[in-house]
Amino acid sequence: MPATIRYISEPHPVTGVTNSKLGIWCFLASEVMLFGGLFSAYILLRTGVPDWPHGASRLNVPLATLNTLILIISSVTMVMSWASLVMKNLGRFRSYMAATVFLGLAFLVVKGFEYGSKFAHHHYPSTDNFYAIYFTLTGLHGLHVLIGILVNLYFLFPGSALWEKDAGQFSGRVEAAGLYWHFVDLVWIFLFPVLYLL
């Protein structure tokens, strides 16, 4: 009898949710601590000096606004890809997941242009505290976007083989990946005004 992990496709009797859902939320809680620590550092750095530069004077607001809209749309396509699985439509799942991956890559390309422009003007993390916290926060966030793209690519291609064997388990995995992706969008929703608009 093969060993199987229990309460993956059906909810746990005590918690009321699957182990994977509880697990991903625990992981996201730890991510809140990670980004929370950096936000705390930003607040301390900013309130510690009288002359912190206004975000728009150093950074490209229109580009970042575009990136905000890109991530929001990608959250919609991500949740639609999961909804497609619930409606038993693997083809539509692939389309929406591909769109999510594409939008994630678009976000990173825009970020690449932003960083490239900074480096071309000799602005690096070591330049001053503003750039230090800007590159750290957006760099860590960008890394999270990249990891999300890789996970989504896995579910788009080799991982989708699980759909034939256990559709419920595959839907649960995509839902968990979706929760991670929405969290990454959520972090940007706070990063964008804090760094660029204030």
Place this chain on the structure above:
Amino acid sequence: MDHNRSEEIKKHIKIYITVFVLLAVLTILTVTVSYMRLAILPAVIIALAIAMTKGSLVAGFFMHLFSEKKIIFVLLLFTILFFFTLLILPSLRH
């Protein structure tokens, strides 16, 4: 059972599209307000209020928090408590 689930999902899709429109509008709003170059305190309050509204929409609808089980809320309550502790702790050095 499957048919009911499909109908339920179709309702959800309408909600997702509505939420997207709201998020787009709030994004434009927050950028517009930033161009007004308000004093720092009202600027921060408005920016954070808009961000928290957007965040609640993403968390509530895309992450299904509004229809999630109690245990997830308990977990998140502790998370928020620890997050604010983390935020305030360094300032207490004074």
